[in-house]
Amino acid sequence: MASYLVTGSSRGLGLALVSRLASLPSAQVGKIIATARQDNSPQLTELVNTSSGRVELVKLDVTNKSSIQEAAKLVEGKLQGKGLDYLINNAGLMDWSSTGLEGMDNLNDIFHTNVTSVHNVTQAFLPLLRKGEKKVVINISTTLGSFAKAEVYRQSPTPAYKISKAALNMLTVQYAQQYEAEGFTLLAISPGWLRTDLGSARADLPVETGAEKVLDIVQQTGPHQNGKFLNIHVPGWENASGNNQYDGEEVAW
Structure with a gap:
């Protein structure tokens, strides 16, 4: 029974990931720690209340180091001496700049949430992940x-988001290299x-599909994929016209 922690669980992909995990057999997925900056999401509250204790909510503001440290202590208690198997750093921000x-004008804020906060959260939960x-x-x-x-996404007016996610990919590689010898992926x-x-609402896929396909990768991964940047696989989208194809392959850096 593997344990999971998902950041940014109050809505969107984070909420869908927690919901999908909770729908899987308890023999496959054990404790699910759903974290969120606020605890006022009705959908997440309902998931917690109907999960028979499998889903637990922990307040966590990923942009605040004190909140991260406090959350790590709470999660350690909820795991009752066991380690954390999977950490999914999902919380993030996107900008929109028509010019x-x-x-x-918000590069620092976007970068802090999408990159620095991922480092801070990962760093704080390393002791539990080691166990x-x-x-x-x-x-x-x-x-x-x-x-x-x-070039494909030249027209997308989200420069800070693009910059921060490129940096996140390098952060992932740096962690992959440093902790490979300890068996991390x-x-x-x-x-x-x-x-x-x-x-x-104009997007390609329902959020539930994205969550399902992300978890397909997560649950099949291991050290052989350490440091990779992967695309989800959605049958029928492998050679779709337009900017986006979902072929399950490694993404070109």
């Missing part, structure tokens, strides 16, 4: 952070363009 770089059997850390990224695909995964508040 591109000239209008980009876990799986030792897997997943960083939710995007193909918009790929240098190789920069660090992955960046692009979940696709999903119909969430962040992705909009």
Whole structure:
């Protein structure tokens, strides 16, 4: 029974990931720690209340180091001496600048949430991950952070988001290299363009599909994929027209 912690669980992909995990057999998925900055999400509250104790909510503001440290202590208690198997760094922000770089006035805020906070959370939970059997850390990224695909997404007016996710991918590689000898697996995964508040109703895929396909990768991964940047696989989307294809392959950096 593997244990999971998901950041940014109050809505969007984070909420869908927790919901999907809770739907899987308890023999496969044990304790699910859903973290969120606020505890006022009705959907997440309902998940917690109907999970027979499998899903537990921990307050965690990923941008606040004191909140991260306090959450790590609470999670340690909830795991009752056991380690954490999977950490999914999902919390993130996206900018929107209609004038591109000239209008980009929030790079520090976006970078802090999407990169620095991922480092701070991972760092704080390393002791629990070391005690876990799986030792897997997943960083939710995007193909918009790929240098190789920069031309494809030239028109997307989200410069700070692109910059921060490119940096997140390198952070993932740095962690993968440093902790490889300890049996860790660090992955960046692009979940696709999903119909969430962040992705909009015009997006390609329902958020539930993104969550399912992300977890397909997560639950099959291991040290052989350490440091990789992977795309989800959605049958029928492998060679789709347009900017986005979901072929399950490694994303070109």
